[in-house]
Amino acid sequence: MSEPTQNLKKTALHAAHLRAGARMVPFGGWDMPVQYSGILEEHKTVRSSSGIFDISHMGEFSVRGSGATAWLNGLVTNDVSKLQVGQGQYSLMLNDHGGVIDDLIYYRTGAEDFFLVVNASKISEDAEWLRSKAGSDIEFSDHSDLVSAIALQGPQARWALAKAVPGAPLPARFSVADFQWGSVPLRIARTGYTGEDGVELFFPNDDAEKVWDALISAGAKPIGLGARDTLRLEACYPLNGQDLTPDTTPIEAGLSFAVNLDKGHFTGRDKLAEQKASGTQKKLVAFALTGKGAPPRPHHPVYLGEEKIGEVTSGTFCPTLAKGAGLALISSAHASVGQQLELLIRDQRVPIVIEKKPLYKSPSL
Numbered sequence: 001m002s003e004p005t006q007n008l009k010k011t012a013l014h015a016a017h018l019r020a021g022a023r024m025v026p027f028g029g030w031d032m033p034v035q036y037s038g039i040l041e042e043h044k045t046v047r048s049s050s051g052i053f054d055i056s057h058m059g060e061f062s063v064r065g066s067g068a069t070a071w072l073n074g075l076v077t078n079d080v081s082k083l084q085v086g087q088g089q090y091s092l093m094l095n096d097h098g099g100v101i102d103d104l105i106y107y108r109t110g111a112e113d114f115f116l117v118v119n120a121s122k123i124s125e126d127a128e129w130l131r132s133k134a135g136s137d138i139e140f141s142d143h144s145d146l147v148s149a150i151a152l153q154g155p156q157a158r159w160a161l162a163k164a165v166p167g168a169p170l171p172a173r174f175s176v177a178d179f180q181w182g183s184v185p186l187r188i189a190r191t192g193y194t195g196e197d198g199v200e201l202f203f204p205n206d207d208a209e210k211v212w213d214a215l216i217s218a219g220a221k222p223i224g225l226g227a228r229d230t231l232r233l234e235a236c237y238p239l240n241g242q243d244l245t246p247d248t249t250p251i252e253a254g255l256s257f258a259v260n261l262d263k264g265h266f267t268g269r270d271k272l273a274e275q276k277a278s279g280t281q282k283k284l285v286a287f288a289l290t291g292k293g294a295p296p297r298p299h300h301p302v303y304l305g306e307e308k309i310g311e312v313t314s315g316t317f318c319p320t321l322a323k324g325a326g327l328a329l330i331s332s333a334h335a336s337v338g339q340q341l342e343l344l345i346r347d348q349r350v351p352i353v354i355e356k357k358p359l360y361k362s363p364s365l
Contacts (some may be wrong), residue, residue, distance in 0.1 A: 012208035042227035050154035051223035060121035084262035098271030164218035195235025234360035293350035
């Protein structure tokens, strides 16, 4: 059932989306643009030139204090202590059973200062979780209601940034830099959720339209949530709440690269160590249709013969691949690349094959 429009939050760019002709939809409690010119065209724009996404609905936290590094390291899967000032990491926060509370990116902005970016639907839960773990030596702040953010993505993103914000630094991948653009304080990070190069810009809400308009004037096109989903799926980036859940561990999700078991204790570590040693019963895999068929969707069951071995967690028609594809959580025994399986879509069996991740890799990365 759709959320009542009057109860939805609006980003500082809401009016700009309406002027650009966006079709708005409820998303995680926010009124967000799902498309402007069309999902297919917007997808191709990001793969070929540059597009901008309003990501102001995401959460921004800061953590500082004399013990901030050690404290944060006990709550996430990656090794915070390895970061130099200006560097960032992809990581996960887990419950006591190793399931995913949220996946996030954080940056070391000082010796004991960190900037965290979390998923929109998890802001309150993450903030409550972190506050409940903080001692007197930790200063935790939630800036989510004060900060707007834009993701600039695509092979021409760096040139669009240089044109829109002359003199702006281009950080290394998974790094962050601060820059004063006239009266606008910008925090520029370089990660991405599309499989293309690009940056994320963070700034005060009052400056949102100024930054947005400058990027459009530099040639970037507005892109909605629809294309964001097809882009991230081709790159096999998981979506929290679909591909990542409190019942799925990072090992099962294929995110071992973001797990450091050698750093010492962190919440959820025992379960991950057990799975690392003994293996898992289920695994998140990438797949593609091998013939024609309706696009796969979440919860479509996956079969090997007459045995149901899992279900789709994310699926759609992927424009770059020109076929249906997605991610599925299935029995590890049948999760090898090249394995032939079937989906049940609209009461019809549709053949699929397990593919190597990612399904698409940008030549510019």
